Amino acid sequence: MTQTAHDVLMGQIEGKRHIYPLVVFYEDTDAGGIVYHANYLAFAERARSAMLNLLGFTNRNVAERHKVAIAVRHCTVDFRRAAQLEDRLTVESRVIKLGGASLGFEQKIMRDGDELVVIEIYLACMSLEELRAQRLPEELRTVFSRYLDVNKD
Template sequence: MAQNDHDAILGRFEGKRHIYPLIVYYENTDAGGVVYHANYLAFAERARSAMLNLLGFTNRNIAERHKVAIAVRQCTLDFRRPALLEDRITVESRVIKVGGASLGFEQKIMRGDDELVVIEIYLACMSLEEFRAQRLPDELRTVFNSCLDVTKD
């Protein structure tokens, strides 16, 4: 697989927003063909990991180089409409806060122009040795500050 092909499966940036495409598969749904509520969190996690990868990092290399992990601290989901079996959806992610040891994201799961789920999620940087909050490594802070988007839709 060529590098450009690999990058394509990680989504793309449109301005400061990361756009990650998905297809709803049978495994994502309940018996009625509706996406099971917990799967929206999995979709959002996958999109944030892809965004991180496009920015030049992986969760593994952050852990190995800096001995830290980025973990979910707080999350709210606003369910507006269901995604259905075989829908083509996107996860639109934007960085809304960069703190000393934290990151905030707004993620919208969309079907075309329809907002299906809006997620506000806050992550904490923590030491892998003590499992306590630790300042974001400078290189991560720099890259996430470059993505910071505090505009309101």
């Protein structure tokens, strides 16, 4: 299968994992050239959105078609090492939980194979009209079930 330029920007699926490349830009860092802690969550969000896109969806079309949004419910962040200006990083994402109205991901932000930050994040599917939990749309459940990976590395 040939990847389009757009697909290349979205990373790639390898087995049950999504690999998203990124470069640390000046805007991502503090005055010392170290990635600001909150930006790791932004990197992870970008990677999850890119994965969704590669799987044939966007946040916008999910909202329009199903009248739902996927919102962060809970996350833990384990900061192990710092990333710096101009580092080339990857965000490795895998689905670790698939519930009735929820998804869980483990995301590792890595540099040259070294884990810098490990994020465990749980998302809830919410009705846009009532702002209450709602079952994941069946087409999303079907796609994400193909990538469910409960094995610990």
